[in-house]
Amino acid sequence: MSAQSVLEIRGLTVNYGAIQALKDVTITVHAGEVVTLIGANGAGKSTTLRAVSRLLNPRSGSIQYQGKDIARLRADEVVRAGIAHVPEGRRVLARLTVEDNLRLGAFVRTDNEAIEADLQAQFKRFPRLLERRKQLAGTLSGGEQQMLAIARALMSRPQLLLLDEPSLGLAPIIVREIFSIIRDLNQSGVTILLVEQNATLALKNSARGYVLEAGQITLEGPAGALIEDERVRRAYLG
Amino acid sequence: MLAQQLANGLAIGSVYAIFALGYTLIFSILGIINFAHGAIFTLGAYFTYTLMGLQFGFNGLLAQQKLPFGLPFWVALLVGAVIAGLFGVFLERIIFRPLRARGADPLLTLVASLGLAVAIVNIIQYLVGAETYSYPSGAALPGAPASVNFGTTEAPVIIRTAQLIIIAVAVLILIVLTFFINRTKTGRALRAVSEDATTSSLLGINTNQLIRLTFFLSGFVGGVAGTLVGLNVGITGPYLGISFGLKGLAVIVLGGLGSIPGAVVGGLLIGIVEALVPASLVSYRDALAFAILFIVLLVRPQGLLGRPLIQKV
Numbered sequence: 341m342s343a344q345s346v347l348e349i350r351g352l353t354v355n356y357g358a359i360q361a362l363k364d365v366t367i368t369v370h371a372g373e374v375v376t377l378i379g380a381n382g383a384g385k386s387t388t389l390r391a392v393s394r395l396l397n398p399r400s401g402s403i404q405y406q407g408k409d410i411a412r413l414r415a416d417e418v419v420r421a422g423i424a425h426v427p428e429g430r431r432v433l434a435r436l437t438v439e440d441n442l443r444l445g446a447f448v449r450t451d452n453e454a455i456e457a458d459l460q461a462q463f464k465r466f467p468r469l470l471e472r473r474k475q476l477a478g479t480l481s482g483g484e485q486q487m488l489a490i491a492r493a494l495m496s497r498p499q500l501l502l503l504d505e506p507s508l509g510l511a512p513i514i515v516r517e518i519f520s521i522i523r524d525l526n527q528s529g530v531t532i533l534l535v536e537q538n539a540t541l542a543l544k545n546s547a548r549g550y551v552l553e554a555g556q557i558t559l560e561g562p563a564g565a566l567i568e569d570e571r572v573r574r575a576y577l578g
Numbered sequence: 579m580l581a582q583q584l585a586n587g588l589a590i591g592s593v594y595a596i597f598a599l600g601y602t603l604i605f606s607i608l609g610i611i612n613f614a615h616g617a618i619f620t621l622g623a624y625f626t627y628t629l630m631g632l633q634f635g636f637n638g639l640l641a642q643q644k645l646p647f648g649l650p651f652w653v654a655l656l657v658g659a660v661i662a663g664l665f666g667v668f669l670e671r672i673i674f675r676p677l678r679a680r681g682a683d684p685l686l687t688l689v690a691s692l693g694l695a696v697a698i699v700n701i702i703q704y705l706v707g708a709e710t711y712s713y714p715s716g717a718a719l720p721g722a723p724a725s726v727n728f729g730t731t732e733a734p735v736i737i738r739t740a741q742l743i744i745i746a747v748a749v750l751i752l753i754v755l756t757f758f759i760n761r762t763k764t765g766r767a768l769r770a771v772s773e774d775a776t777t778s779s780l781l782g783i784n785t786n787q788l789i790r791l792t793f794f795l796s797g798f799v800g801g802v803a804g805t806l807v808g809l810n811v812g813i814t815g816p817y818l819g820i821s822f823g824l825k826g827l828a829v830i831v832l833g834g835l836g837s838i839p840g841a842v843v844g845g846l847l848i849g850i851v852e853a854l855v856p857a858s859l860v861s862y863r864d865a866l867a868f869a870i871l872f873i874v875l876l877v878r879p880q881g882l883l884g885r886p887l888i889q890k891v
Binding site: 393395414415416419420424425427431433434435436440443444445447448492496 | 763766767769770773774776777778779780781782783784785
């Protein structure tokens with residue numbers, strides 16, 4: 341593997357009972373990149389992310405993060421290793437306050453002063469979360485919940501951020517805001533593996549992309565080339 | 579007279595409350611009722627008795643046996659509760675975790691916990707018989723009077739020292755537990771796991787570790803409650819915890835499943851109502867607790883302080 345690859349997924353196969361969800365998937369993410377995974381519903385995009393964060397057990401294949409095999413770690417150990425996963429549907433803890441959600445994002449850390457500083461940094465980045473600091477997360481709007489989910493993931497100071505459908509169900513203006521945040525994050529040095537149904541917007545903000553069809557990678561390359569690719573245009577860009 | 583009944587009700591109600599807390603802790607994390615809790619409660623009372631270096635009776639495998647040393651009551655209470663807590667962790671490891679790993683139906687887990695309760699009660703009987711045991715009088719506060727009159731000589735409100743101790747310990751447990759859950763990092767993680775275990779693990783929380791901790795806390799609090807009841811009315815045999823097990827169920831359903839303030843309010847309410855039952859109707863006392871439960875559930879199915887069963891998405 342190359343020195344600067346952060347994540348190397350090789351030959352990943354995942355089964356749900358008798359159904360093969362992923363077959364021999366190989367994906368590389370280099371340090372500092374945004375890599376997008378596009379594909380239809382049920383193609384296995386979320387499954388790929390869930391395998392990396394160890395929410396499910398792959399049948400075979402290896403997942404290397406910074407040169408270490410993480411395919412046998414527990415989900416909480418993956419977070420400790422430096423990977424944060426913003427799951428599909430945001431999954432904020434609705435019965436906890438915004439602030440409690442954010443503090444839980446830093447659960448693996450013990451540097452209390454730096455945590456306070458990061459909390460303020462998130463409030464600066466997402467002023468609406470500051471306004472709603474003491475509110476229960478369940479009372480936030482969809483866009484605010486997505487921001488909270490991203491901010492919460494950042495509280496663990498991840499080196500690799502897995503983002504699952506961050507634009508799902510959000511108004512276009514909020515989607516643009518989310519993507520501008522993703523660009524900022526990447527510029528500040530966070531490597532991102534992004535799963536998106538909004539393929540155009542995702543590829544425009546990515547270095548490279550992979551196309552997943554029925555559990556297999558069918559196409560990969562620089563994002564610019566994928567946007568121009570006839571097959572991608574027909575299937576995903578409309 | 580009324581003040582006297584209220585005081586009695588408060589004492590028994592505080593035991594109901596901390597007993598029910600043990601149920602509530604586990605329910606809020608795993609969504610199951612652990613029926614073995616009543617048995618752990620009973621064990622707690624026996625552990626304290628044993629650790630005080632007191633002798634067992636004439637029946638059972640351990641007849642006439644006692645430890646070569648004896649701890650003072652409060653130390654024995656604490657150590658006994660820790661052992662009860664560890665016993666809870668042990669049960670989690672050998673029964674509940676394997677069931678969880680297999681994705682067992684909650685009903686199956688419920689039945690397993692019921693089986694555990696029966697097994698533990700029988701093992702206790704096998705070891706120390708079905709006799710009644712009691713802590714030596716004045717064990718908790720040597721030299722203190724057996725009771726204190728808070729009223730006047732004409733209208734006495736006599737509260738036994740044991741009842742005062744129960745109320746004080748229950749209040750202490752509630753304060754510490756509330757602080758722990760609402761104000762500490764681990765408590766925050768517990769609340770997270772109770773809402774969504776998968777998401778919690780994505781935040782770096784080791785959910786199995788927190789589930790172990792919950793079983794420890796539940797067993798610890800149960801053990802303390804068992805000893806307090808032993809102090810108040812004696813250890814009436816291996817079945818001591820069974821009636822509490824059912825009453826505790828009424829308490830948490832009345833208060834609202836998974837709600838800690840609900841367990842407290844429900845416990846005190848049932849305790850006080852029971853104490854107000856006139857002496858002539860005393861054999862209907864238990865029926866009354868369940869009658870209240872029935873009426874409240876007709877009006878408020880989620881319990882007094884529970885969340886509505888159907889949540890807004």
